[in-house]
Amino acid sequence: MSRTPKTLPPPIEVEIQALTHEGRGLTRIQGKTVFVDGALPGERVRLRYTRIQRRFDEAEVEEVLRAAPDRVAPRCIHFGVCGGCALQHVHPEAQIRLKQEGLKDVLERIGQVTPERWLEPLTAEPWGYRRKARLGVRHVVKKGRTLVGFRERRNRFLADLRRCEVLHPQVGTRLEALAATIETLSIRDQVPQIEMAMGDGPCVLVFRVMQTPKPEDEVRLLELGRREGFHLYLQDGGVDSIRPLPGQEVRLSYSLPNHGVEIGFLPSDFTQVNLELNRRLVDQALDLLDPGPRDRVLDLFCGLGNFTLPLARRSAEVVGVEGDAGLVERARANAERNGLTKVRFYVADLQSELSAEAPWTRQRFTKALIDPPRSGAWEVLDWLPRLGVERLVYVSCYPATLARDADRLVNTLGYRLRAAGAMDMFPHTSHVESMALFER
Secondary structure: OOHHHHHHOOOOOEOEEEEEEOOOOOEOOOOOOEEOOOOOOOOEEEEEEEEEEEEEEEEEEEEEEEEEOOEEOOOOEEEEOOOOOOOEEOHHHHHHHHHHHHHHHHHHHHHOOOOOOEEEOEEEOOOOOOOOEEEEEEEEEEOOOOEEEEOOOOOOOOOOOOOOOOOHHHHHHHHHHHHHHOOOOOOOOOOEEEEEEOOOEEEEEEEEEOOOOOOOHHHHHHHOOOOEEEEEEOOOOOHHEEEEEOOOOEEEEEEHHHHOOOEEEEOOEEEEHHHHHHHHHHHHHHHHOOOOOEEEEEEOOOOHHHHOOHOOOOOOOOEEEEHHHHHHHHHHHHHHHOOOOOOEEEEOOOOOOOOOOOHHHHHOEEEEEEEEOOOOHHHHHHHHHOOOOOEEEEEEEHHHHHHHHHHHHHOOOOOEEEEEEOOOOOOOOOEEEEEEEEOO
């Protein structure tokens, strides 16, 4: 139970011992753990308590007395208030090094495994990289205006942002223009969020609306789109309700030029937020899997075919399996558009008990790639040796479930962890993506 602010202890000087997986400094005061926002390992800081709890306390840096070598000045003027980033005060090269070290710790501690070799971390341009994002919208009476952006750090309130340095500049430099237009709408209090979707070309903004816009509202939105270069859509219900404003419909797509593939998608579809890093991710995954003209490859959690279609360029046959029927439909269309015939797709919920009667579970595969959600791939692991998979590339968005699954693959199912490495899909955040290669 936390105390009231009146009872918070006074500021104190401490040495920071480590960095947590959430990007906070860690120290111990009289044996009690304290998490310190804005602090880095090896630093001496004066901290200010923000919350007292029974098992641990929380604080923030009031002054850095001895800075770590990797400390840099944050580029964003909102850093420390906005919750979108946690690590802008760390040099980008140090960020990915810390993430690689965190991955090593989790694999050893949770998975009881160590790779035979470490992959060089994958990185790309650390600024202006986000092409997918969900932005909150709120009219704040006390400020007399509308805010657009991310929530404050560890707070439910929206941060008062002028710009965002990690969003693609098409949107990141236009937050105030978005807010100003929403401020003029008759339904300004009925627009809770905007979803950004962007591939190689146009930028789509999907306005979530709780009330139907009036004709004059649509005119103002269309003027915004023409002026700022957006294509504007509305959503008044589930994802099936997303529709373009008149004359605003556009086809979204991104290319994987090293594989001769273009992938089309809808604004609501899952795509990686960092296009350049995704291209390097696909390149590395295929290099590790090394499919050849005799290989039959299984791609689980295949989505739109981000890996399936490049694999089909180099394999005898590829089978993609995905739980979302809409994504499978668009994956098939992407295969046809790219002239790929050695690929088949199936719809199956891969996070429930799988049926031995499913067509793909009665086939044999030499290699597999899995790219599961945060919850991991636990339900499909036992199937891999049954299906004959000798080499597996596992793409992970959460180190803890990768470690759990690696434990089973290595210590129960007879695979070896040949290689692993981190990827900086989300620079300046604590989010860690990684890739691992397993062989029987």
